[in-house]
Each structure stands twice: as C-alpha cells, then as structure tokens.
Amino acid sequence: METLYILCLILACLLTRFCIRHGDTIQAVRHTFRRDLFMISKFIQLTVWTFLGVRRIMTVFKYFDETVAKRGTKACFLFEDEIWTFAKVQNETFRVAKYFRDAGYQKGDVVGLLMENRPEFICTWLGLSRIGVITSLINTQLRRSSLTHYLKVSNCRGLIFGEELTCAIQECLDSNDPAENIPAGVTALHSVSDRMATKDILTHGHVNLTREMGLFSEDGLCCEEFPDVVGSEDVVLHVFTSGTTGRAKAAKMKHSRLATFATPIFGLELNPDRDVLLTPIPLYHVQGGLLVVGLPLYHGVPQVIIRKFSASNFWKQCVKHDVTCCQYLGEILRYLLNQPPTREEKLHKVHTFYGNGANPVVWKRFVERFDTIKIKELYGSTEGNCGSSRIFGT
Incomplete structure (x- = not known):
C-alpha cells in the first residue's frame, strides 16, 4: 500500500506540473510526458524487483545462483584473454566456501581480502558469503600501519592476499614497529596464485589457497552442500570509507543493501x-x-x-x-x-x-x-x- 501511495503521489505531481506549464508547446509537453512516463516505469520496475527480493529473503549468492540457472554457459567475467562463465564462477565460490567451512570458519567471522582486480576477487567474497563469513575489502595501495589498521578495525580472523601483493604482507611481517605488524587475531594467511610471474615469496608460513582448493573434487559441490544459515539482513562485506575525516572506517554491507x-x-x-x-x-x-x-x-x-x-x-x-x-x-x-x-x-x-x-x-x-x-x-x-x-x- 505504501508503494501504491507513493506512485499515486508522483503521478499527481506530474499532472499538476503539466497543467501549470502554459508557455510550453504541445510538442514540448509530449516530450516531457514521455520522459516522465519512462521515469515512472523504471521506478515501478525497481520497486517491484527490490520488494520481491526482500520478501523472498534473498541473499547475494541466492540471486547469483538463480542467474547461473539461466545463463550458466554464458560469459560472466572477461579478464585479459580469459572467459569466466557463470557456471565457472559459481564453482569457484563453492570451492572457497568448502575450504573455509572445513577450516573451521563460521558465520560472523571476518576475513580480510587484499587483491588486485581479477575474477578471483569477486569469487572469494561471494564464496565466503555462502557460509556467513564477512569479507573486509582492503585498499591495495595501503602499506604497513595503514594496512594493519584495516585488519584491526575489522577484527579479521584470516587474511587472503593475491600473490601480486606478497611484498606488502612481507613488509608488515618484517617490521620492528608493533603498529605495522599483522594483528595477533589474524591466525592464518592465504595466498591466491596470479597469472603474472612474481619473484616475491612470503617467508612466513601460509596456505596456498589456489593449490588447496584445486584438490577438491567437483562432485558434491553444489548449493545443497552449504546449509542455509544466512539471511538478507546479515552482513556480507566491510567496505571502507575514503578516510577524508580521519582514518578510514569500515561500513557494514548487508545482503539486502547489496541488492540495491x-x-x-x-x-x-x-x-x-x-x-x-x-x-x-x-x-x-x-x-x-x-x-x-x-x-x-x-x-x-x-x-x-x-x-x-x-x-x-x-x-x-x-x-x-x-x-x-x-x-x-x-x-x-x-x-x-x-x-x-x-x-x-x-x-x-x-x-x-x-x-x-x-x-x-x-x-x-x-x-x-x-x-x-x-x-x-x-x-x-x-x-x-x-x-x-x-x-x-x-
């Protein structure tokens, strides 16, 4: 009823607007009407789509699984010379979810993600969302104390980083300044292989996540593998503000907001x-x-x-x-x-x-x-x- 009331109010305002524009030509009024009618139609589509999603208590991965069912073999991500189909992306999220679930991560745990733009970035946080683990997205330009600040304020239990940013992690591990060290709460480091050759090798003990997930058989990796423990009002991501009023702060992104x-x-x-x-x-x-x-x-x-x-x-x-x-x-x-x-x-x-x-x-x-x-x-x-x-x- 509230949505219908808003639509009626908008329509009344538009009609009033037409009535008082005596100086407009008929052609101009028609043009304005077409534009406003277009705007109303888009508003209705947006409202209905959002309303239905909330009523169905949809999470981002459930929306995605529905998309996969329709477009599984179609291209989802195009990266350099690679084509990642929707089915491939979905399977990658299953592997991420299975690994961290088997490693003991639970709903509400937070994992930091430090990686350059590539499909694995999205697959990682989307996979973690399946088991209710929150991903904290970290600015790849940060180093030393600025980097560890992100991990501290997010209360990260683990950190996933792309091999291309190994040097940034090593700097924190080698530092004699406690403010620059990886927080004690981060009990595990996970690297994700990159296509670009790198000479940087992390001297600290860590898990090669790419290799470990490659050991999983595709048999049994499906939506039903992961119990439905996540709702639309659960937090899925921490996204940091720009830091213009002090150090960057983590904004909590719920599944319901991601739909918007x-x-x-x-x-x-x-x-x-x-x-x-x-x-x-x-x-x-x-x-x-x-x-x-x-x-x-x-x-x-x-x-x-x-x-x-x-x-x-x-x-x-x-x-x-x-x-x-x-x-x-x-x-x-x-x-x-x-x-x-x-x-x-x-x-x-x-x-x-x-x-x-x-x-x-x-x-x-x-x-x-x-x-x-x-x-x-x-x-x-x-x-x-x-x-x-x-x-x-x-």
Missing part, C-alpha cells in the same frame, strides 16, 4: 544478451566492486574486469571485448580526453558512461568528442543509506 547496488540496470537499460559492461575502478571501492558488479551477479550482464586503468589502452580493451557500457569515476573522463585521437575510439560500441565525479567542462568536451556516448551520473556514499541517479544522460 544492482538497481542501475533499470536506468541503464542494459540487456545481458547484447550488452557488455566494463569497470576500470578498483574492486575494493564501493563503486567498482559493488555498484557495477551487481549487474552480472543479479542480472547476468557480462562484465570486463581490468586489472588497472590505462588511458592509452582503454579503447583497445573496449573494442576487444565489444563493450557497450563503461563505468567511470573522478578524473577518468579527463584522462581519456587528454589522449590523442586513435583508430579504436571510432570503432568501439560504447553508448553509455555511468559514474560520478565528472567536471562539468570535461563532461561537455567529452560528449562533443565522443558524440555517440551518453553520460549518466549517480551520487551516493559508502556509509550512506540513499543515492541518486540521472538516468537520461546527455
């Missing part, structure tokens, strides 16, 4: 059978790791994951993977504008950029140079409980 990060699908109008999404933003960031990752997990839209943003390679990557929608943050648009014209920037299929932080002057210059692209802006905060989005673009 998948709602941009209604404004972006992406179709999983014809659209491909690309994010160049770090996955530990709420925008890179949650806002857009929700689209493949909840709606089946394939996503290209870039290890690190490169302005000179950006359009080449878009052409390579047939990208149609890109995420941006802050100065990314400016960096792309500062690049000399290339052949690839005319060959891509990108029709939308979605993000926030664009300078108005840069925005104008960007759509003038790349005239087939619309920019759709959003605003929100890691620790906030609401957000806004401009879905019509420009």
